[in-house]
Amino acid sequence: MISGLDVKANEKQFIMLKEYMDSIKNTQGILMQTLHKAQEIFGYLPIEVQKFISCELDIPLSEVYGVATFYTQFSIEPKGKHKIGVCLGTACYVKGSQQVLDKLSKELDIKVGETTANGLFTLESTRCLGCCGLAPVMMIDGDVYGKLEPKKIPDILSKYEE
């Protein structure tokens, strides 16, 4: 698991976030807007960023953390270079997407929601991706893979490992 953010090396990003916060001062829903912006800037919401937001907005860190962990659009862990989303919608589930997910988990040695130690892959489950005819389906970044079988997984992953 990767953790910790080098605050000094990311000084510019903190300044950008501060400028954004100043620009939306006194507006409603400032915490949500700020978290969205922070996620856009940093790619995730590490504790250092949560503390910064807590101080700047004078909101308890527990509240910032609570919101950051409640909504699925936010992540407090860094995401991998490649995001894998396995559909667990009904059509895909019936056709074996759980086995595909299990195979990915085994090959990558991570659980759903985690990122590989080398920062290459993040494994996630998703709702229906809208291409049930191809079930079971997964997406890696913008690429759709359908009619999956667990045995196809190693070959597919190898395309992204270079």
Ligand code: FES
């Ligand atoms: S249920 Fe998987 S794409 Fe629709």
